[in-house]
Amino acid sequence: MLGTSTVLELRDVARxxxxxxxxxxxxxxxxxxxxxxxxxxxxxxxxxxxxxxxxLLNLIAGLDRPxxxxxxxxxxxxxxxxxxxxFMLQKDLLLPWRTVLHNVEFGLEARDMPAAERRERAxxxxxxxxxxxxxxxxxxxxxxxxxxxxxxxxxxxISPDVVLLDEPFSALDAQTKLVLQKSFAETIAGSNxxxxxxxxxxxxxxxxxxxxxxxxxxxxRIVEEIDVGLPDRDNPIARVSRPRASEIVKHLFxxxxxxxxxDA
Amino acid sequence: MTTVDTAMSxxxxxxxxxxxxALAPSGGGLWRRSYGAPLASIAVAVVVLxxxxxxxxxxxxxxxxxxxxxxxxxxxxxLWNHENLLRHFISTAxxxxxxxxxxxxxxxxxxYALGLLPTWEKVLSPYILALQIAPKVAFAPLFILWFxxxxxxxxxxxxxxxxxPILVNVLQAMRIMDRDLVNLARAYNMSKTKIFIKVMLxxxxxxxxxxxxxxxxxxxxxxxxxxxxGGEIGLGYLISFGQGQANTAMVFxxxxxxxxxxIVMYWAVTAVESRVLHYLPKAAGAPPAKP
Ligand SMILES: Nc1ncnc2c1ncn2[C@@H]1O[C@H](COP(=O)(O)OP(=O)(O)OP(=O)(O)O)[C@@H](O)[C@H]1O
Ligand SMILES: [Mg+2]
Numbered sequence: 267m268l269g270t271s272t273v274l275e276l277r278d279v280a281r282x283x284x285x286x287x288x289x290x291x292x293x294x295x296x297x298x299x300x301x302x303x304x305x306x307x308x309x310x311x312x313x314x315x316x317x318x319x320x321x322l323l324n325l326i327a328g329l330d331r332p333x334x335x336x337x338x339x340x341x342x343x344x345x346x347x348x349x350x351x352x353f354m355l356q357k358d359l360l361l362p363w364r365t366v367l368h369n370v371e372f373g374l375e376a377r378d379m380p381a382a383e384r385r386e387r388a389x390x391x392x393x394x395x396x397x398x399x400x401x402x403x404x405x406x407x408x409x410x411x412x413x414x415x416x417x418x419x420x421x422x423x424i425s426p427d428v429v430l431l432d433e434p435f436s437a438l439d440a441q442t443k444l445v446l447q448k449s450f451a452e453t454i455a456g457s458n459x460x461x462x463x464x465x466x467x468x469x470x471x472x473x474x475x476x477x478x479x480x481x482x483x484x485x486x487r488i489v490e491e492i493d494v495g496l497p498d499r500d501n502p503i504a505r506v507s508r509p510r511a512s513e514i515v516k517h518l519f520x521x522x523x524x525x526x527x528x529d530a
Numbered sequence: 531m532t533t534v535d536t537a538m539s540x541x542x543x544x545x546x547x548x549x550x551x552a553l554a555p556s557g558g559g560l561w562r563r564s565y566g567a568p569l570a571s572i573a574v575a576v577v578v579l580x581x582x583x584x585x586x587x588x589x590x591x592x593x594x595x596x597x598x599x600x601x602x603x604x605x606x607x608x609l610w611n612h613e614n615l616l617r618h619f620i621s622t623a624x625x626x627x628x629x630x631x632x633x634x635x636x637x638x639x640x641x642y643a644l645g646l647l648p649t650w651e652k653v654l655s656p657y658i659l660a661l662q663i664a665p666k667v668a669f670a671p672l673f674i675l676w677f678x679x680x681x682x683x684x685x686x687x688x689x690x691x692x693x694x695p696i697l698v699n700v701l702q703a704m705r706i707m708d709r710d711l712v713n714l715a716r717a718y719n720m721s722k723t724k725i726f727i728k729v730m731l732x733x734x735x736x737x738x739x740x741x742x743x744x745x746x747x748x749x750x751x752x753x754x755x756x757x758x759x760g761g762e763i764g765l766g767y768l769i770s771f772g773q774g775q776a777n778t779a780m781v782f783x784x785x786x787x788x789x790x791x792x793i794v795m796y797w798a799v800t801a802v803e804s805r806v807l808h809y810l811p812k813a814a815g816a817p818p819a820k821p
Binding site for chain 2: 324327328329346347348349351353355357359361362363364372373375376404406424
């Protein structure tokens with residue numbers, strides 16, 4: 267753990283959705299969620315499909331409210347979206363009618379900021395994500411990996427101190443994924459961001475994070491917490507080649523009972 | 531009610547176009563096609579006009595059933611000189627445009643409002659469906675009874691006719707709205723007004739324009755029916771006047787001019803559409819952009 271102070275904390279959080287039909291009991295997506303993430307820490311959440319990982323992220327982003335318990339960000343209760351939190355999904359969610367540059371400016375448009383300053387920050391972010399030459403292209407004119415990098419640039423342009431990533435690499439091919447993981451890791455390490463990454467990919471979790479939270483379903487809760495304890499957090503490719511990395515992956519594999527599961 | 535069908539199916543193809551990746555045009559075939567097709571269209575027109583001029587007399591069809599092309603031209607000149615054709619034409623054209631603009635505005639406003647208020651949409655949707663299916667032009671005589679022989683009946687019919695395809699298309703866009711895009715904007719702490727202007731409005735543009743495209747052609751129908759049913763001005767009036775005098779050429783000429791108005795309005799909307807939707811990848815097989 268790098269940080270000393272806690273940035274994000276969940277205390278006994280539960281989220282129930284109304285039953286599918288009238289009169290049906292409510293459906294509990296997650297319950298008894300308690301964990302904290304320190305400043306500058308990179309935490310991954312792994313778990314079976316439908317265990318409530320995206321639900322968890324929406325609660326932290328302030329897009330949804332917990333049915334029970336509280337989410338704290340910098341010690342204050344989360345009651346709605348917070349402009350210090352960056353949010354990124356599997357879908358790049360670039361606006362097709364805007365150029366890459368204007369897409370990166372999108373998050374800044376929520377604030378009262380002079381247009382020139384907005385432009386300047388977006389350009390700086392594009393440079394950091396190595397997208398300067400694509401600034402004037404429309405999303406359909408760039409590749410899937412470039413689109414995801416543009417989405418990261420948009421997320422970082424608002425200078426968040428917490429970044430929430432919901433399977434940002436899962437729609438990419440294996441090679442692009444590796445390259446992008448590395449570039450994300452470098453960018454994130456370079457700005458001391460507190461990061462929560464949701465992923466299906468166990469080796470990705472090991473390669474990128476300081477700590478891994480394992481969730482189980484029915485209803486979702488945290489069943490295990492693993493300290494990765496590997497160096498080179500900014501270089502995931504070097505990391506996965508270490509013997510301890512494959513041990514952790516093997517351990518995660520067993521923890522999720524993947525060998526026994528027939529469903530996806 | 532084929533017009534309703536098109537109104538409902540249009541949004542789907544617009545979104546398909548949104549997701550369709552750009553395909554590289556294949557080689558030289560495109561060149562041949564881009565010049566070949568218009569030439570062939572012109573050739574078809576020439577053949578049809580020649581056949582029209584010579585075939586009916588050869589088959590013994592009298593002029594008052596199918597006038598020849600030359601008769602149509604002569605009648606057009608007569609109408610221009612003696613029947614104040616320009617006045618009728620301008621009246622129909624301007625009323626069509628006015629009805630289209632008003633109907634389009636109302637349709638869009640109601641579409642967005644209902645899209646933002648799902649409870650109201652649920653309450654009103656059976657009535658919207660019923661009104662959408664009802665043949666709006668059939669209200670024309672009723673409006674004449676209510677408002678008299680002036681411009682209002684035809685204008686109201688046109689507004690009604692144009693209103694629904696646009697309402698339905700906008701509403702459809704609001705329904706298929708990407709929730710994740712809206713959530714993203716919310717996560718950035720954007721105000722509701724900004725989310726509407728920056729996300730919802732542009733997202734609905736393909737649908738709105740598809741609705742306007744349909745509305746542009748329907749506007750002419752609305753005005754024409756209004757003029758046919760009552761009034762003493764407009765191309766629709768010329769049609770019923772020509773019919774009374776058994777002047778077939780006059781009817782044909784008026785129909786031709788109405789079509790021209792419809793085509794120009796449709797073309798204007800398409801021109802706006804291709805400017806506004808420039809960010810969509812060009813569909814495969816679409817004509818290449820003009821230099
Ligand atoms: N708005 C909602 N209403 C009702 N049920 C919901 C809602 N959102 C999610 N759920 C349910 O909550 C559970 C958790 O959903 P969630 O999307 O968080 O899963 P997940 O862990 O992100 O899955 P995946 O890995 O496939 O993305 C699922 O069973 C889902 O059906
Ligand atoms: Mg999910």
